[in-house]
Amino acid sequence: MTSRRVAVIGTGSVPFGKHEDASLEDLGGSAARAALAEAGFEPGRIEAAFSSNVLGGGGAGQRILARAGVHGVPVVNAENACASGTTAVHLARLAVAAGVHDVVLVVGAEKMTGRFQGGITLDRTDRPTLLGLTMPAIYALNAQRYAYDHGADLDDLAEVSVKNRAAGAANPQAMFRKPVTRAEVLGSRPVADPLTLLQCCANADGAAALVLAAENAVSSRHDPVWLLGSGLASGSPIGPATEFGTSRPSRLAARRAYAAAGVTPDAIDLAEVHDAFTIGEIMSVEALGLAGPGKALHAVAGGELSLGGRVPVNAGGGLLSKGHPVGATGVGQVVELVAQLRGRAGERQVGGASLALAHTVGGGVATLDAIASGVVIAGV
Known part of the structure; x- marks a missing residue:
């Protein structure tokens, strides 16, 4: 065709x-x-x-x-x-x-x-929702599994918030424009161990x-x-083969988007990635092929995913800075990519960017590993 x-x-x-x-x-x-x-x-x-x-x-x-x-x-x-x-x-x-x-x-x-008075809950007919399992709890479980699989220090997740809130300080469209320190992130109110308040995006x-x-x-x-390309994938029922601590739907959506665009992950200059929770960015970066399995936390700590690094992730501040109006988030990510690729992103501009990616993943209920994931690849 x-x-x-x-x-x-x-x-x-x-x-x-x-x-x-x-x-x-x-x-x-x-x-x-x-x-x-x-x-x-x-x-x-x-x-x-x-x-x-x-x-x-x-x-x-x-x-x-x-x-x-x-x-x-x-x-x-x-x-x-x-x-x-x-x-x-x-x-x-x-x-x-x-x-x-x-x-x-x-x-x-x-x-x-x-x-909402707190976190967004799942559908009322979902059994885990009836038991009180919320989205922060689901991501907290993924964080614990990620640490178990890769020997990660969960306190290092705070660096994702530090990075993205620093980026958001330069974005006039962001909800939160004040940088935070690692100590402030770890010292903020506990939400679902190991996630604290400053590791969770705001409605x-x-x-x-x-x-x-x-x-x-x-x-x-x-x-x-x-x-240049886009991809969409849905989740699968949770069972013995489910991979916690990663995002299979995001991996599938990315594979389809890369194939449609005719590019590979190492060609991406910047990415706006779903960081509703700090562990979400880590899982997504690896699923998108922007860092190897178990390597994303090290990439954050080493500045590889910051402005000026190998592949800036969430140079616009991400959901952790911008907030998360769920139906608007993915479209807003593409608006940010367009500003970057046109060279009009101001203080947060990624120099020489010609290929960019936007990614979201929805849900993650205890009956499915996600509702859906979408990836869009844009270029000039």
Whole structure:
């Protein structure tokens, strides 16, 4: 099948954080209008839209798009837990690459303020949820298994927070812009051993949007960033063969994305990786092939994954700095990649970047090793 090149020609976002007086439609509509304005397109130019949202109820995409003046077009509402945003980008890229549409809009939005008093719990029908197992507890179990398998010092997980909060200090879109020390991270309130409060991302409100176009719709006024490949994978039932302390769905999604883009992990210049918890970044970096098994913690400690290192991971601050509006996160990661690849990331700019990766993984319930994982590869 012939595949067309697909470009990002417009981006928009609403800073992640608490927007108590803004509705889901306000947030998403604002990001969508900004993306359209950057692309220089009127709403009528959009041929289809892909919306990612988890908590907003039925028809969230149509409600959001109405605020941006986009009516009557096919709308796909994507819900894939925390991987919803990368799922929407993946589906939109495929639609344009296949020649189904020339210009599409992707919008991810979430309104979380007031919904949760603590960590996000799993579905109420899930047995582990009924027993009180929450997402921090699941990641804590993965951390313990990782330490057992690789002889890791779990206190070193704090360095992920130190790295990402330092990066977030340079990102005006981040929810938290104050650097933290290792001692502050380890001394913060315990959540689920070994994870402390500063090793867990915060719930947030926010939105991000992209205008994608086929090469024939890209003009001289655009500054395109090309979506070279993407991959999506779902989890499997937990059983004796399940690998804890790693992310099999992320490994599968990455393999598919690399194959679609025709590149290998060692070609990646920077990555925005799902770091809902510190151990999450470590597991994901290894699953993505950016560090060998058991090597990611050493890579963090050695500065390999920091700005100026071998492959900066979460130069935008990651979820630990930006917060995690679940439906918006994956789209927001691609917005960050576009800024980096255009050379417009300011103090957090990765020098000479030409190939970048965004990754999310959703869920991780005790009946499945994850709900889904999505990977998007972009380049110039």
